[in-house]
Amino acid sequence: MHYSALLLAAFPSAVLSAVHLVDVGESGLTFSPSTFTAKKGDTVVFHLYASHDVAQGTFDKPCTPLSGGFYSGPFSGTDSGNKKFVVNVTSEDPVYFYCSVGKHCANGMVGGMNLPTGDKGIEAFAAAAKSATSSTPSGLSGGKLETDQELAALTASASASASASGSASKSASAASGSASPSAGVSGSSKPSGSAAATTPAASGSAAASAAPKSTGAADALVAGQGYGVAAAMFGVAAWFL
Numbered sequence: 001m002h003y004s005a006l007l008l009a010a011f012p013s014a015v016l017s018a019v020h021l022v023d024v025g026e027s028g029l030t031f032s033p034s035t036f037t038a039k040k041g042d043t044v045v046f047h048l049y050a051s052h053d054v055a056q057g058t059f060d061k062p063c064t065p066l067s068g069g070f071y072s073g074p075f076s077g078t079d080s081g082n083k084k085f086v087v088n089v090t091s092e093d094p095v096y097f098y099c100s101v102g103k104h105c106a107n108g109m110v111g112g113m114n115l116p117t118g119d120k121g122i123e124a125f126a127a128a129a130k131s132a133t134s135s136t137p138s139g140l141s142g143g144k145l146e147t148d149q150e151l152a153a154l155t156a157s158a159s160a161s162a163s164a165s166g167s168a169s170k171s172a173s174a175a176s177g178s179a180s181p182s183a184g185v186s187g188s189s190k191p192s193g194s195a196a197a198t199t200p201a202a203s204g205s206a207a208a209s210a211a212p213k214s215t216g217a218a219d220a221l222v223a224g225q226g227y228g229v230a231a232a233m234f235g236v237a238a239w240f241l
């Protein structure tokens with residue numbers, strides 16, 4: 001439920017990449033979603049809740065960091081969860097991850113991307129983790145900590161976008177309380193001109209009401225003409241808080 005794939009589509013045809021949001025410990029010892037598929041070029045945004053972290057592991061040694069894998073750093077290091085941990089997807093091989101705090105991993109706080117089903121699947125990984133001792137990587141690696149504003153800018157500059165979830169209200173609630181995390185990508189539904197220039201300068205909870213309904217974004221995309229990727233921007237960022 002707390003998952004959104006923000007599809008980023010460039011004119012005129014292909015979907016380029018998606019942003020996958022994973023809530024880390026929002027409701028107990030869980031990653032939500034615990035598994036998902038992602039393509040090379042996609043981005044994964046881990047939203048940490050108190051007091052969790054996320055580290056890349058391996059199937060064979062659950063709860064132990066993969067050498068050269070990603071690690072968010074401790075929860076406190078993410079400005080208490082205000083910064084999201086952003087990882088680029090660079091291959092479509094299976095990626096296993098876990099929370100390295102306490103016994104969270106052994107107690108089931110594991111997840112994965114592009115996992116197979118069956119004996120290397122998420123249930124098998126969770127089962128193997130049960131008897132494993134957790135260890136924590138030495139420091140942040142393999143990704144970046146980004147504020148909501150930075151994420152919005154990143155997404156906006158990447159390409160035109162259209163919402164996969166179609167939920168403007170989630171974006172709206174996420175927007176309240178901080179400067180305007182989604183304004184950069186929710187932007188304007190006008191079919192031409194600079195999306196950046198037409199993005200309302202929303203502040204505070206005003207951003208919530210400024211977020212356009214995603215309905216019609218596809219039509220607007222079709223209506224947009226030839227200004228390239230940055231020229232017409234649509235969609236709804238669903239950064240769930």
Ligand SMILES: *[C@@H]1O[C@H](CO)[C@@H](O)[C@H](O)[C@H]1NC(C)=O
Pocket residue numbers: 086087088142143144
């Ligand atoms: C992810 O990719 C973007 C765009 O190529 C790049 O700017 C950023 O530095 C990359 N992040 C990491 C952690 O490698």
